[in-house]
Structures are given as C-alpha cells and as structure tokens.
Amino acid sequence: MASPHQKQTMKDRILQTADRLFYLKGIRAIGVDTISAEIGISKRTLYNHFPSKDALIAAYLERRFVQPKPSDKSPVEQILGTFDALERRFGAKDFRGCPFVNAVAELGGEDKSVKKVAIAFKESRRLWFRDRLLELGVADPEGLATQLQLLVDGSIAQDLVRDDPAMARAAKQAARVLLENAGVKVSSPDGAKA
Amino acid sequence: MASPHQKQTMKDRILQTADRLFYLKGIRAIGVDTISAEIGISKRTLYNHFPSKDALIAAYLERRFVQPKPSDKSPVEQILGTFDALERRFGAKDFRGCPFVNAVAELGGEDKSVKKVAIAFKESRRLWFRDRLLELGVADPEGLATQLQLLVDGSIAQDLVRDDPAMARAAKQAARVLLENAGVKVSSPDGAKA
DNA sequence: TTTTAGTTACACAGACCTGTTTACCTTGGC
DNA sequence: GCCAAGGTAAACAGGTCTGTGTAACTAAAA
Numbered sequence: 074m075a076s077p078h079q080k081q082t083m084k085d086r087i088l089q090t091a092d093r094l095f096y097l098k099g100i101r102a103i104g105v106d107t108i109s110a111e112i113g114i115s116k117r118t119l120y121n122h123f124p125s126k127d128a129l130i131a132a133y134l135e136r137r138f139v140q141p142k143p144s145d146k147s148p149v150e151q152i153l154g155t156f157d158a159l160e161r162r163f164g165a166k167d168f169r170g171c172p173f174v175n176a177v178a179e180l181g182g183e184d185k186s187v188k189k190v191a192i193a194f195k196e197s198r199r200l201w202f203r204d205r206l207l208e209l210g211v212a213d214p215e216g217l218a219t220q221l222q223l224l225v226d227g228s229i230a231q232d233l234v235r236d237d238p239a240m241a242r243a244a245k246q247a248a249r250v251l252l253e254n255a256g257v258k259v260s261s262p263d264g265a266k267a
Numbered sequence: 268m269a270s271p272h273q274k275q276t277m278k279d280r281i282l283q284t285a286d287r288l289f290y291l292k293g294i295r296a297i298g299v300d301t302i303s304a305e306i307g308i309s310k311r312t313l314y315n316h317f318p319s320k321d322a323l324i325a326a327y328l329e330r331r332f333v334q335p336k337p338s339d340k341s342p343v344e345q346i347l348g349t350f351d352a353l354e355r356r357f358g359a360k361d362f363r364g365c366p367f368v369n370a371v372a373e374l375g376g377e378d379k380s381v382k383k384v385a386i387a388f389k390e391s392r393r394l395w396f397r398d399r400l401l402e403l404g405v406a407d408p409e410g411l412a413t414q415l416q417l418l419v420d421g422s423i424a425q426d427l428v429r430d431d432p433a434m435a436r437a438a439k440q441a442a443r444v445l446l447e448n449a450g451v452k453v454s455s456p457d458g459a460k461a
Numbered sequence: 462t463t464t465t466a467g468t469t470a471c472a473c474a475g476a477c478c479t480g481t482t483t484a485c486c487t488t489g490g491c
Numbered sequence: 492g493c494c495a496a497g498g499t500a501a502a503c504a505g506g507t508c509t510g511t512g513t514a515a516c517t518a519a520a521a
Contacts, residue, residue: 099375101295104478115499174424175372178364181293191428220441223434227421230368234385240417247414250448251441298508309469320509
C-alpha cells in the first residue's frame with residue numbers, strides 16, 4: 074500500500090507544514106485553509122488524509138513526542154547537556170516554548186486527549202532524568218528528577234516570554250547545585266562547552 | 268440578578284467576568300458575546316466601556332499585574348512562603364497556570380503589547396526575589412533570583428499540565444537547596460519531604 | 462417637565478472557521 | 492485504449508467571530 078521509495082508522502086508534507094504553523098502561530102490561530110494553501114494543495118486533499126482538524130492536531134502532538142537519542146556520555150554530562158541543548162534551541166528564531174504546554178494553555182482543560190499526551194510527555198522527560206540519576210546512585214532520584222524537570226520547564230517558560238537564552242544557563246547552574254547537593258561530582262562550572 | 272449594594276461599576280463587572288472567562292477558558296476561546304451574556308448586559312454596553320476586545324484583553328492583563336503585599340516576615344520565610352502560596356493555589360479548582368505565560372502562548376509573538384506586559388510581570392517577580400536576597404547578603408542575588416523564578420515558573424507549567432500541587436513542594440525543596448548553597452541558613456523542612 | 466446619559470434588543474456587515482459537495486482534471490498500470 | 496485513484500478548483504452550508512447601527516426604553520438631573 075505505502076510507497077516506501079517516495080521521498081515524502083503527502084501525509085508527511087501536510088504534517089510537517091501543520092507542525093510548523095501550529096507551533097509558531099498557535100493551533101487556534103491556524104485554519105486548515107492556511108495549511109493547505111501553504112503546501113499548495115486543495116483543502117479536499119488535506120481532508121482525504123486527516124478526517125478532521127482535531128485528528129491533525131493529535132498527529133501534530135504525536136509527532137512532537139520524540140525520545141532523546143541515546144548517548145554514550147556519562148550520566149552527569151547527559152543531564153547537564155540537556156541545558157546546553159536548551160540554550161541552543163532558545164537561540165533559534167523559531168523556538169516558541171513547549172508545544173505540549175502551549176497546547177494545554179491554548180485548548181484548556183476541556184480537551185482531555187491533549188492533556189493526556191502532554192502529561193505523558195512531561196512524565197517521559199522526568200523518567201529520563203530519573204534513569205540517569207539512578208545510574209549515579211543518588212539518594213532520591215525521583216524527587217531530584219522532578220526538580221530538574223522544573224528547571225527545564227521554568228527556563229522554557231521564561232524564554233518564551235523573554236526570548237533570553239541565558240535562562241538555560243541559569244537553569245544549568247541551578248541543576249549543578251542540586252546535583253552537587255545530592256553528592257554527585259560535577260565538573261567545573263565554566264560555560265565554554267556550550 | 269443585580270447585587271443589592273451595587274458599589275461595583277459596570278466596567279468592574281465587565282472586567283471581572285472577562286478575567287474569569289479569559290483565564291479559565293482561554294482568551295481566543297471566549298467571545299465578547301459570551302462575556303456580555305454571562306453578565307446579563309447587551310454587547311453594545313460592553314463596547315461602550317471598551318473600544319475593542321483587544322482593549323479588554325489589555326485591561327485583563329493589567330488587572331492581573333498585582334504586586335505581592337508587604338510582609339513583616341523574614342526574607343527567607345517570605346521566599347519559601349512563595350512556594351507554600353503556590354501549592355495552595357495549585358490545589359484550587361480554578362487555577363490554570365500563569366495568565367501572562369498563557370497569553371503569550373496563545374496569542375503568539377505577534378502581539379507585542381501582550382509580550383511586553385508579560386516580560387514586565389516576570390521581571391517584577393524576579394526583582395521581588397532579588398530584593399529579599401539582597402537583604403540576606405548572598406553573593407549573587409541577581410542570578411539566584413533568576414533561578415528561584417525558574418522554579419516558580421517550572422512548577423506552574425508542570426501543575427498546568429499535571430494538576431499536581433506536589434510540584435510546588437518539589438520547587439520549595441529545590442529552593443531550599445539553592446538558598447543553603449548560597450550560605451543562607453534555612454530552617455528545617457516543616458513538612459516531611461515527599 | 463424636559464433633557465441627557467446610559468442601557469436594551471436586535472439586526473446586520475464582513476470576515477473567518479470547519480467540513481462537504483460537485484465536477485473536472487491528471488496520471489500510472491493494465 | 493481504458494480505468495481507477497487521487498488530485499484540483501470552487502462553490503456551498505452552517506456556524507462563529509468582532510464590531511456597528513438603530514430605535515426604544517429607563518432613570519435621574521435640571
């Protein structure tokens with residue numbers, strides 16, 4: 074059925090464009106007309122691939138739910154590297170906060186499926202921290218993972234408002250303190266490695 | 268149903284209702300018809316008091332821009348008390364995140380005036396922390412204030428998604444560590460850490 | 462009383478939204 | 492050649508939104 078040799082299917086093109094517009098401008102702000110016009114296809118074609126805008130929104134969020142790629146670095150480097158990656162993304166012109174938090178803020182508590190996937194995403198990120206903290210053998214990996222995730226989400230919210238990548242550095246500095254306090258040995262706090 | 272003692276002006280009633288609906292359901296999700304119908308006034312009356320919905324949105328955000336009331340407690344108690352207050356608000360049914368962050372997420376980077384007031388609000392909160400840290404004589408009050416604000420915004424974002432007041436306790440615990448690391452003497456945790 | 466300011470009810474304009482319908486292309490496989 | 496799949500364009504239905512226009516109604520001040 075599927076055509077594996079095609080570079081990009083129509084569904085992919087629709088999803089990719091919807092992703093960009095939903096994320097940059099807001100889900101409610103973008104209509105299906107805008108998406109189809111941007112791709113240069115008819116609205117009918119879009120509806121042939123997605124039964125409704127809600128289905129497109131769901132696919133958009135699913136597409137955003139990606140796992141961090143495996144790394145062979147040390148757990149501490151991976152944890153602190155998270156904030157370096159954040160700083161890089163904050164500097165990009167097309168960064169506009171966490172798509173899951175934004176979707177919940179925009180669509181409200183009404184839409185339960187959106188909230189569900191947002192919760193799942195946040196929890197998966199917290200577990201990623203926890204797994205690395207387990208490897209480090211800290212006393213309370215669950216609690217510390219939550220605290221690190223707070224720093225991540227806090228810096229994202231702050232950058233969304235202020236457009237200031239330094240928020241990621243502040244978060245990294247706080248993370249270092251929390252790690253050291255938990256008995257983890259952290260390399261010198263110079264920021265050259267960003 | 269008009270109140271017996273009507274000390275409240277029409278403008279106040281409009282603002283109050285707009286505030287509740289904008290905050291709970293989202294700014295884009297609420298139309299002026301809904302607001303006027305909820306109050307029981309005509310749409311014309313609403314437009315007699317606010318020239319446009321944008322003006323109403325601006326007034327809504329201005330109204331939300333309140334300063335914390337002065338306290339005679341110690342700086343440390345004030346700082347940590349922030350997170351207790353957060354936990355209380357997280358528990359309330361009508362809490363739905365930070366209205367400024369939500370507005371920026373919803374209205375996008377397009378609306379510059381919204382972003383401007385959001386930046387001003389976040390900065391005022393950061394300065395509130397800084398002033399108390401100055402009183403405590405910590406080495407880097409600016410940086411530490413930013414880090415505490417990250418914990419505040421992180422816990423708000425996490426609670427918006429997860430509806431979990433424990434996020435405020437996790438933030439408080441992290442704040443304690445950051446304060447102690449800065450040489451501030453912090454009393455022992457009142458509640459057992461989860 | 463007359464005036465005046467504020468309100469109501471309601472229709473309306475013009476725009477945009479989601480989603481459907483109709484009819485007419487293209488194109489590749491047989 | 493033939494056919495089916497899937498594309499296009501455009502109108503359309505039915506709804507929402509912001510904002511205006513108009514005529515009638517109150518209530519209090521002058």
